[in-house]
Amino acid sequence: MxxxxxxxxxxxxxxxxxxxxxxxxxxxxxxxxxxxxxxxxxxxxxxxxxxxYGLGTDMTVTKARTAPTSGSSGRPKFDFDAKSDSSKTQSSDRVMTQGGQSLKSSLVTEVAAQKGVASAVGALSLNVTKVDGSFTQGKAKSTTSGSGQQGGPGGQGDGTGAPQVQGGGASFDVNSYSVAGVDVTHQDLGPLATSKITTGKTFTASQTSAKVAVLSKSYAKENKYTVGETFKISGTKYKVIGIATPDSSESTTDVYLPLEQAQTLGDAKNKVTTIYVKATDSKQISTVKATIQKNISGTTVTTSADLADTVSGxxxxxxxxxxxxxxxxxxxxxxxxxxxxxxxxxxxxxxxxxxxxxxxxxxxxxxxxxxxxxxxxxxxxxxxxxxxxxxxxxxxxxxxxxxxKLTAELGSTGGGGGMGGGPGGGGPGQMASAAKNTVDIAxxxxxxxxxxxxxxxxxxxxxxxxxxxxxxxxxxxxxxxxxxxxx
Structure with missing residues (x-):
């Protein structure tokens, strides 16, 4: 009914x-x-x-860079022999740590031992500035003086003036690229975690000190590098074993090296610039952050929530x-x-x-x-x-x-200039740059x-x-x- x-x-x-x-x-x-x-x-x-951030990264631990001492400006310096022949090309690499102040590698273990931390991995960010080119020496030429000029003692002039240097100069090319030192035993967390190996292979756990490298696809294409070739950084040869394609177009890391090789290259033995941290519970990230800041003083802990506040556009x-x-x-x-x-x-x-x-x-x-x-x-x-x-x-x-299409402008988190991080590939290091990075998102x-x-x-x-x-x-x-x- x-x-x-x-x-x-x-x-x-x-x-x-x-x-x-x-x-x-x-x-x-x-x-x-x-x-x-x-x-x-x-x-x-x-x-x-x-x-x-690296894939699976919940937060990063860095340290703000201190002001340079009175004896150093912290700027790159290149020394060349100005008397070199023009036919000889001169080249010099300047390797500097990028981002924040270096941290002791032992802090990675200390961070990993904190309550709520599932794993922690260290990485070193470097910037290499390569300058190469040649000098052209000038040539001394004598000029003929006018008549009536008197020369040396006795009043007799020889008709020539003081020699003058003509021509000469220098032509140098400057190329800057980023290098990330990767812990090859824990590649699931850190700079390389956000990239996929599309050609060749990635590092093996036994290559902790091997002179091998993985290049980003864009950097390899720009410099015409292929798997199996070698290239030099500060006189050291590295063999290209793989080409990596980043998951995000915003990645700016050009070269990935084993962490020990990067530390040697940057004269930063037992040093890292960023510690990537994965929490045991994603809902307790803020608690883990507070724990790390409390127990490890002087460090800056940045979470995804902190980075989200810097996204504008x-x-x-x-x-x-x-x-x-x-x-x-x-x-x-x-x-x-x-x-x-x-x-x-x-x-x-x-x-x-x-x-x-x-x-x-x-x-x-x-x-x-x-x-x-x-x-x-x-x-x-x-x-x-x-x-x-x-x-x-x-x-x-x-x-x-x-x-x-929406644009996202990535600005600084304000956590102190120079928060370290794997440039581009993971870590907020690129966020500290003065220029904002813009990402287009569909x-x-x-x-x-x-x-x-x-x-x-x-x-x-x-x-x-x-x-x-x-x-x-x-x-x-x-x-x-x-x-x-x-x-």
Whole structure:
């Protein structure tokens, strides 16, 4: 009886049911769209942060660089023999640690022993400035003086003046690139973790002191290096064993060396610039950060949350809009949709005075009348939910298909100039540079099962709210009301 009556009443009031369903559908579609876009923003931000951190890295431990002493400026210095023949090309490499102040390698073990730390790996960041070119010596030429000039003693001039140097100069090329020292026994954490070996192979655990290198794809292509070739850094030959393609286009590491080789190259024995840390529980990162800062003084601990605060540009603006304005707007529209549905249901009940009064005169109790109204409202809510999910999925698909480009500008975290880190490949070292790095990210709008479930729950909730108001009004009607409505 309930089902038959429900079906008949809904078919009689198709227009009213459609209006109520549409109101709920718009609110639910907006909720799905905002949630999916917010999820896309989070994924985009994660991509940016992954370019700064090694895969699986939860935080990094660094130390701010101190001011140079009075005897050194800290700037690169190159010495050449200015008397060299122009036919001889001169070359010099200047290797300097990049990022923050160097840390003792023993701190890696100390950090790994802290409560909440699953693993810790050290890395050394270097910057190599290569200067090569040649000098051209000038030639001394004598100039002929005018007549009448007197020369040496005796007043007789020889017609020549003082010799002058003509020509000469220098032509040098400057090339700068970054080097990351990798702990070859723990490559799943650190600078190389965010890159994939696309040609050749990566380091083996036995190559801790081997003179081998992995090059980034862009650096190898620019300098025409292939697997098996050798190249020099400060006079030391390294064999290229692999070409790595970074997961993020923001990676700026050019050369990866075994950590011991990088330490020798940079005259930084038993030193690292960054300690990559993985926590045992991702929900306790802030607690682990506080523990490390408390037990290991003088260090700077940077988490992904800290780096997220440095991301600006259209990605940050859109993310703020989606999380603040967008969510509040969707809540407001949803509340308005619920109220409209409730008012329309209540208004429809008011027009059914004769119907409900007659049913009560025939013996229907108030709870049965209320159940009938609530049942109709829930069906309207489910219809609106289905329509809203379809509209929300269509909107999310449209955003993903268009894939609007957002820019993320990576600025300094303010944790002290020169936070070390594997340049580009992982670590916030590149964040400390004065110039901001800009990353282009394509926005997507993934819709999760949780979002669909939320939409279905909101549809049922909207139906229950509308049905509760309409049912309450219908339950208060008396049989006499039906008789008074008869003209």
């Amino acid at each position: 309930f089902g038959i009556y429900l079906k008949r009443e809904l078919s009689r009031r198709k227009k009213a049911a459609l209006v109520i369903a549409l109101g709920l559908a718009l609110g639910i579609a907006l909720v799905i769209t905002v949630n999916s876009v917010s999820a896309g923003m989070q994924q985009a931000q994660d991509k940016v942060l992954k370019s700064l 259209s990605l940050s603006t859109a993310s703020n809009l989606a999380t603040s304005v967008g969510k509040w707007l969707s809540v407001a529209v949803l509340i308005a949709a619920f109220l409209v549905a409730a008012l329309l249901t209540s208004s429809a009940v008011s027009r059914r005075v004769r119907e409900f009064g007659t049913l009560k005169a025939l013996g229907w109790p108030s709870r049965k009348v209320t159940r009938q109204v609530v049942g109709e409202s829930i069906v309207n809510g489910l219809l609106g939910g289905a329509l809203g999910i379809a509209l929300g999925l269509a909107a999310a698909y449209t955003v993903t298909a268009i894939s609007p 926005l997507t709008a993934p819709v999760s099962v949780t979002t669909i479930a939320l939409a279905a729950g909101l549809a049922i909730t909207g139906g229950l709210i509308a049905g509760a108001m309409g049912g309450w009004r219908a339950s208060r009607m008396r049989p006499a009301d039906a008789l008074r409505s008869v003209s």
